[in-house]
Amino acid sequence: MSKSPSNPKGTRDFLPSTLSKRNFILDIIRKNFKLFGFLEIQTPALEKNSTLLGKYGNEGDRLVFKILNSGDKIKKANIKALSDNKLSDFSDSISEKGLRYDLTVPLARFVSQHQNELVFPFKRFQIQNVWRADRPQHGRFQEFTQCDADVIGTNSIIQEIELIKLYDSVFSQLGFNDLIFKINHRSILIGLAEYVGAKSKLNEFISIIDKIDKIGLDNVIKEVKKLIIDVSVSKLSNLLGENEISIEKLDNLFKESIDFQKGIEDLKIILDFISVDKSFNNEIKFDITLARGLNYYTGTIIEVISKSNNAVGSLGGGGRYDNLTSIFNLKNTSGVGISFGLDRIYLQMEKQKMFPKNLDNNFDIIVINFGVYYLKKLYPLIDLLRQNGKKVTIYPDKAKINKQFSYADKHKVNYAILMGENEFEKNEIIIKNMTDGTQFNYAIEKVNLDFFKKN
Amino acid sequence: MSKSPSNPKGTRDFLPSTLSKRNFILDIIRKNFKLFGFLEIQTPALEKNSTLLGKYGNEGDRLVFKILNSGDKIKKANIKALSDNKLSDFSDSISEKGLRYDLTVPLARFVSQHQNELVFPFKRFQIQNVWRADRPQHGRFQEFTQCDADVIGTNSIIQEIELIKLYDSVFSQLGFNDLIFKINHRSILIGLAEYVGAKSKLNEFISIIDKIDKIGLDNVIKEVKKLIIDVSVSKLSNLLGENEISIEKLDNLFKESIDFQKGIEDLKIILDFISVDKSFNNEIKFDITLARGLNYYTGTIIEVISKSNNAVGSLGGGGRYDNLTSIFNLKNTSGVGISFGLDRIYLQMEKQKMFPKNLDNNFDIIVINFGVYYLKKLYPLIDLLRQNGKKVTIYPDKAKINKQFSYADKHKVNYAILMGENEFEKNEIIIKNMTDGTQFNYAIEKVNLDFFKKN
Numbered sequence: 001m002s003k004s005p006s007n008p009k010g011t012r013d014f015l016p017s018t019l020s021k022r023n024f025i026l027d028i029i030r031k032n033f034k035l036f037g038f039l040e041i042q043t044p045a046l047e048k049n050s051t052l053l054g055k056y057g058n059e060g061d062r063l064v065f066k067i068l069n070s071g072d073k074i075k076k077a078n079i080k081a082l083s084d085n086k087l088s089d090f091s092d093s094i095s096e097k098g099l100r101y102d103l104t105v106p107l108a109r110f111v112s113q114h115q116n117e118l119v120f121p122f123k124r125f126q127i128q129n130v131w132r133a134d135r136p137q138h139g140r141f142q143e144f145t146q147c148d149a150d151v152i153g154t155n156s157i158i159q160e161i162e163l164i165k166l167y168d169s170v171f172s173q174l175g176f177n178d179l180i181f182k183i184n185h186r187s188i189l190i191g192l193a194e195y196v197g198a199k200s201k202l203n204e205f206i207s208i209i210d211k212i213d214k215i216g217l218d219n220v221i222k223e224v225k226k227l228i229i230d231v232s233v234s235k236l237s238n239l240l241g242e243n244e245i246s247i248e249k250l251d252n253l254f255k256e257s258i259d260f261q262k263g264i265e266d267l268k269i270i271l272d273f274i275s276v277d278k279s280f281n282n283e284i285k286f287d288i289t290l291a292r293g294l295n296y297y298t299g300t301i302i303e304v305i306s307k308s309n310n311a312v313g314s315l316g317g318g319g320r321y322d323n324l325t326s327i328f329n330l331k332n333t334s335g336v337g338i339s340f341g342l343d344r345i346y347l348q349m350e351k352q353k354m355f356p357k358n359l360d361n362n363f364d365i366i367v368i369n370f371g372v373y374y375l376k377k378l379y380p381l382i383d384l385l386r387q388n389g390k391k392v393t394i395y396p397d398k399a400k401i402n403k404q405f406s407y408a409d410k411h412k413v414n415y416a417i418l419m420g421e422n423e424f425e426k427n428e429i430i431i432k433n434m435t436d437g438t439q440f441n442y443a444i445e446k447v448n449l450d451f452f453k454k455n
Numbered sequence: 456m457s458k459s460p461s462n463p464k465g466t467r468d469f470l471p472s473t474l475s476k477r478n479f480i481l482d483i484i485r486k487n488f489k490l491f492g493f494l495e496i497q498t499p500a501l502e503k504n505s506t507l508l509g510k511y512g513n514e515g516d517r518l519v520f521k522i523l524n525s526g527d528k529i530k531k532a533n534i535k536a537l538s539d540n541k542l543s544d545f546s547d548s549i550s551e552k553g554l555r556y557d558l559t560v561p562l563a564r565f566v567s568q569h570q571n572e573l574v575f576p577f578k579r580f581q582i583q584n585v586w587r588a589d590r591p592q593h594g595r596f597q598e599f600t601q602c603d604a605d606v607i608g609t610n611s612i613i614q615e616i617e618l619i620k621l622y623d624s625v626f627s628q629l630g631f632n633d634l635i636f637k638i639n640h641r642s643i644l645i646g647l648a649e650y651v652g653a654k655s656k657l658n659e660f661i662s663i664i665d666k667i668d669k670i671g672l673d674n675v676i677k678e679v680k681k682l683i684i685d686v687s688v689s690k691l692s693n694l695l696g697e698n699e700i701s702i703e704k705l706d707n708l709f710k711e712s713i714d715f716q717k718g719i720e721d722l723k724i725i726l727d728f729i730s731v732d733k734s735f736n737n738e739i740k741f742d743i744t745l746a747r748g749l750n751y752y753t754g755t756i757i758e759v760i761s762k763s764n765n766a767v768g769s770l771g772g773g774g775r776y777d778n779l780t781s782i783f784n785l786k787n788t789s790g791v792g793i794s795f796g797l798d799r800i801y802l803q804m805e806k807q808k809m810f811p812k813n814l815d816n817n818f819d820i821i822v823i824n825f826g827v828y829y830l831k832k833l834y835p836l837i838d839l840l841r842q843n844g845k846k847v848t849i850y851p852d853k854a855k856i857n858k859q860f861s862y863a864d865k866h867k868v869n870y871a872i873l874m875g876e877n878e879f880e881k882n883e884i885i886i887k888n889m890t891d892g893t894q895f896n897y898a899i900e901k902v903n904l905d906f907f908k909k910n
Contacts, residue, residue: 005568013496046466065501067554068523068549077545087530109460113462113468121852133526162849379732396608
């Protein structure tokens with residue numbers, strides 16, 4: 001038995017003050033998911049290893065938390081694999097299930113499994129925790145919350161527009177108006193590779209230019225040259241060296257590439273649409289270097305970053321994927337989705353002091369406790385207040401009154417209700433305003449609910 | 456790669472229609488937790504094995520899902536333990552963490568760990584999933600949601616009263632008014648054991664009489680006689696054979712037992728309090744056989760059952776425990792708490808058709824999709840509707856209109872908004888009432904929000 005117990009490294013306890021802020025963000029995300037016509041689903045934390053493994057690459061597989069088989073099943077441990085240092089064979093022999101690594105593979109599994117119960121196109125949102133066996137370090141957690149909205153079963157560009165509007169709506173309501181929604185398209189990345197002569201090593205090329213924000217143009221050029229000897233350095237550095245490349249300019253430069261026409265078309269429609277939208281609060285910007293998890297996205301790619309604080313990383317991201325459900329044998333089902341980075345949004349809002357002040361007000365009213373005898377007479381009023389949506393706490397003990405008031409102050413309570421012996425005899429209560437200290441006597445049956453409602 | 460993927464046995468996918476009902480229940484529970492002054496916390500799904508194991512008895516320990524250590528750490532597997540058939544030593548050598556089995560041990564760990572950050576008495580609620588490696592069978596799940604409210608750091612009887620009021624408030628708002636809140640007290644169980652001469656085997660005795668609803672009085676007597684040869688069968692059968700035993704009668708019968716006085720006092724206060732409460736919607740009833748997890752509760756014991764459907768089992772339960780945090784070295788901290796059985800409440804409400812009908816209305820309004828060109832003109836109206844809290848979905852594709860209407864019907868949408876070529880030219884929209892089929896043209900800038908608000 002541990003003398004000083006603690007939660008495992010990389011995990012977090014959420015105390016009420018932190019949780020109320022997280023819930024503030026999640027409530028706004030959830031509300032907007034619903035307003036935009038997404039339906040909520042939930043999937044289990046546990047998935048079969050056969051569902052999870054092989055979907056995230058070797059590095060991802062390594063980070064899946066595996067569940068040890070129960071009871072006698074662990075007798076089947078493959079000892080030979082262990083002595084041969086085949087660790088994954090060994091773990092496969094004693095584990096059949098794991099904790100979900102993200103919400104995307106479970107979504108693909110869900111859609112494939114329940115295809116006959118769902119109405120397509122299927123717009124779903126999901127807000128649940130995921131787990132990764134990352135080495136715990138600053139800002140990396142082994143358990144965190146993902147907030148995803150996806151549309152499965154349509155390739156209509158209106159979904160990209162709706163998802164960008166959804167981003168803008170959520171972030172505006174959270175108080176952000178200085179964000180950049182970066183946008184790109186897989187086929188523009190392919191067009192770029194063609195244009196500079198890097199198509200033979202497409203994926204590696206894209207990974208390198210994706211890193212430009214971190215390593216800078218010079219290093220990008222250096223790495224690309226190492227990858228492909230006869231790449232056109234001048235074309236590449238001219239293009240990427242420009243502060244902003246317009247879609248129109250690309251249209252001209254890339255006109256010989258067939259691949260990239262679809263991307264140009266899509267992005268033009270999206271940018272046209274948003275440009276006439278007067279209610280759009282943030283900025284949308286084409287970024288030819290944006291790739292984000294390149295093997296995954298097949299069309300539009302979106303990322304949300306903060307203009308004022310680039311260091312925090314992206315606050316969200318998403319894109320279109322055409323082949324996701326096909327890994328579970330559901331073909332021809334295009335999907336597009338976005339995700340909100342709860343932890344980063346939280347950090348950014350905390351830093352910019354964006355949370356409303358009243359989130360910390362735990363209760364509206366505290367009832368000072370003079371004992372059960374008095375509380376019995378007060379209880380109909382307490383019932384009434386709660387029925388009218390007031391958060392009422394009765395101080396748990398019949399303690400000294402100063403202790404009770406100090407508890408009220410710590411919880412930032414607005415009002416205290418008191419009924420001691422004097423008031424009890426006269427059928428009265430005292431209502432004390434905890435902010436300014438004023439207090440008034442009221443006949444108990446005449447307490448005006450409006451008084452609390454206004455406050 | 457699995458051809459027909461599925462979720463693991465014993466776990467569940469929640470589709471939108473089921474989830475909206477579960478959330479209906481959870482929202483009411485959560486709202487009332489807050490109205491009664493409880494603060495929300497969350498703890499990680501993963502806890503150290505040293506926190507979890509040894510707290511639930513052997514059977515419980517067996518049901519804890521253990522996480523396989525990551526990476527090279529599994530090289531430390533204790534092969535000898537495996538070949539000696541010491542399975543728990545073997546699993547201890549490759550696992551340091553497990554999934555939480557309930558919310559109570561994590562609460563005890565949390566309170567002990569964060570005692571200097573919390574204000575006591577600490578009223579917390581927690582709604583999170585727990586996992587148990589139970590054999591999957593009818594109505595038993597390996598992952599389920601627990602909803603707990605607990606007060607830590609006071610032994611005041613007002614907490615028991617508040618928790619019973621909380622139960623009544625939640626269940627009333629869910630639509631239940633035929634429940635029985637059974638109540639008992641650990642010291643009355645001890646008094647009973649003394650009275651019939653069974654105190655030498657207290658725990659076993661209590662376990663047996665706890666089963667009376669399942670096995671009947673005769674079998675209880677039989678088992679007790681087997682346990683203690685010189686037990687007073689006549690006293691026991693007289694007492695348990697009565698339809699209802701009043702507290703007053705016990706007070707008389709047990710007057711020689713010192714132990715049980717505390718229980719009598721507590722229950723009298725609770726029953727007195729509730730009996731004068733006109734707003735109490737369900738029934739409270741003393742039950743001398745109620746024990747519920749006997750090694751755990753040290754004071755009051757509460758259980759909620761349905762009068763009309765006993766078979767579903769308890770819809771909730773709780774009680775007072777004095778020694779919980781002491782397992783993590785925080786002494787003298789009495790706690791009392793209750794729990795809601797979400798799955799059983801759901802089943803019971805489904806059976807009695809208690810869910811509101813409109814939970815299935817996924818969206819308020821569908822916008823029929825004639826293409827991006829038209830939608831661009833409509834979008835300010837869509838923005839406005841969403842800003843006013845209307846759930847608006849744009850049909851994802853520019854599909855045939857019948858397909859779009861059929862989608863609307865499947866989702867029980869109230870209104871459709873249409874803007875085709877004709878309407879576009881005239882700056883009009885059509886609003887179609889999907890329930891009665893009526894439709895009207897409106898100038899787009901004159902669309903009256905009140906029209907949708909009322910509906």
